Amino acid sequence: MKSSVLSMISISLLLAATAAKADALTLTLSSPFQVIAGSGVVTFDATVTNDTGELLYLNGDSSSVDSPLTLDDSPYNTGFPLTLAAGDSFTGELFDVDVPYGTLPDFYAGAFEITGGYSSSDQNVIGAADFDVVVTPEPSSLLLLATGGLAGLGIVFWRRPADNPGCKDGALPA
Numbered sequence: 001m002k003s004s005v006l007s008m009i010s011i012s013l014l015l016a017a018t019a020a021k022a023d024a025l026t027l028t029l030s031s032p033f034q035v036i037a038g039s040g041v042v043t044f045d046a047t048v049t050n051d052t053g054e055l056l057y058l059n060g061d062s063s064s065v066d067s068p069l070t071l072d073d074s075p076y077n078t079g080f081p082l083t084l085a086a087g088d089s090f091t092g093e094l095f096d097v098d099v100p101y102g103t104l105p106d107f108y109a110g111a112f113e114i115t116g117g118y119s120s121s122d123q124n125v126i127g128a129a130d131f132d133v134v135v136t137p138e139p140s141s142l143l144l145l146a147t148g149g150l151a152g153l154g155i156v157f158w159r160r161p162a163d164n165p166g167c168k169d170g171a172l173p174a
Contacts, residue, residue: 023051023125023126023127023128024050024051024052024056024117024126024127025048025049025050025051025056025084025114025126025127026047026048026049026051026127027046027047027048027112027114027127027128027129028046028047028048028049028129029044029045029046029094029129029131030044030045030046030047031044031045032044032129032130032131032132033131033132033134034097034131034132034133034134035133035134035135035136036099036133036134036135036136037135037136037137037138038099038101038103038135038136038137038138039099039100039101039102039103039138040098040099041096041097041098041099042096042097042099042133043075043093043096044093044094044095044096044097044112044131045091045092045093045094046091046092046094046129047089047090047091048080048084048089048090048091048114048127049087049088049089050084050085050086050087050088050089051087052086053086053087054086054118055083055084055085055086055118056083056084056116056117056118056126057082057083057116057117057118057119057120057122058080058081058082058083058084058114058116058126059082059115059116059117059120059121059122059123060114060115060116060123061073061076061077061112061113061114061115062112062113062115062125063095063110063111063112063113064110064111065097065108065109065110065111065133066108066109066110068100068103069097069098069099069100069103069108069110069133070097070098070100071095071096071097071098071110071112072095072096072097072098073095073112074096075092075093075094075095075096076093076094076095076114079092079093080092080094094112095112097110097131097133099133099135103135104135105135105136105137106134106135107132107133107134108132108133108134108135109130109131109132110130110131110132110133111128111129111130111131112128112129112131113125113127113128114126114127114128
């Protein structure tokens with residue numbers, strides 16, 4: 001009885017090990033951490049390498065990014081090949097992230113996955129990468145803040161000269 005239970009456990013572990021397969025693609029972002037001042041578009045380039053000994057079909061993608069940022073995957077859809085031969089790699093623009101005007105300075109995280117497999121109908125995740133976008137205050141906002149601070153300091157430290165010969169008891173000369 002004990003040996004049959006151990007056999008069942010061993011078989012279950014072997015089956016689970018074959019199901020847990022590593023990504024077939026290595027997806028390397030050229031700069032997974034990007035900083036933008038204010039609003040605009042941030043471009044992410046990547047190198048995708050087929051780590052298998054077989055042809056891989058790049059059938060699609062899925063992505064996510066923290067709101068209010070949005071991700072545009074059209075560079076991947078129009079620029080990347082539909083297949084990647086064994087051991088081959090491709091480098092190009094993978095996606096863009098749009099940072100809308102008025103986005104609060106903060107740290108925003110995202111993920112990008114390439115789906116596909118060994119046939120043109122497979123939709124398995126075959127490569128993935130995480131990325132971060134840091135939104136900082138716009139330089140013009142910082143300049144405005146610094147100017148206001150300096151003006152305030154100037155008003156605090158500005159004083160009328162006490163020893164002005166034309167003034168008597170603080171009155172202006174006539």
